[in-house]
Amino acid sequence: MDAHKKELIRAYKQRPLSGGVTIIRNTANGRYLLEAQTNVEGSRSRFAFMQATDSPPSMRMQKDWKRYGPSAFTFQVLEELIQKEGQTAEEFRADLAVLGELWAEKFDPALSY
Numbered sequence: 001m002d003a004h005k006k007e008l009i010r011a012y013k014q015r016p017l018s019g020g021v022t023i024i025r026n027t028a029n030g031r032y033l034l035e036a037q038t039n040v041e042g043s044r045s046r047f048a049f050m051q052a053t054d055s056p057p058s059m060r061m062q063k064d065w066k067r068y069g070p071s072a073f074t075f076q077v078l079e080e081l082i083q084k085e086g087q088t089a090e091e092f093r094a095d096l097a098v099l100g101e102l103w104a105e106k107f108d109p110a111l112s113y
Contacts, residue, residue: 017089019096020080021103024057028068033058033113036100038093040077047075060113078103 019038024047026032037043050057051073056065065073081099083092104112 016085017083017092018080019083019092021078021096021100023076023078024061025074025076026061026064026068026072027074028072029064031061031064031111031113032107033061034078034100034104034107036096038089038096040080044075044077058113 017038018040019036020040021034021036022040022043023035024033035043047057049055051070054065054070056062057073061073079099081092081096083089087095
């Protein structure tokens with residue numbers, strides 16, 4: 001492997017993580033899936049792929065996904081968080097978990113998948 005490729009890999013591994021709290025919402029019945037993600041853009045891309053291939057993002061959503069179709073679901077980033085300099089990946093995930101809990105308090109748990 002050449003030096004340039006090794007440098008690109010090293011830079012990728014050392015980049016600050018960009019995570020956040022995301023929600024996939026069923027617009028037909030109001031149910032939702034709230035998650036704290038360490039890779040918001042990856043989650044957004046995964047959701048778009050799931051819609052394009054008509055595959056539910058979670059087995060818990062499968063029944064509604066088949067009933068209402070993929071177009072009844074939306075993806076939204078509620079809040080983003082950037083990893084602080086010197087913060088470990090574990091500390092970052094812990095911060096995201098707390099952020100997810102704070103957001104969960106704002107939603108009706110009876111409507112959660």
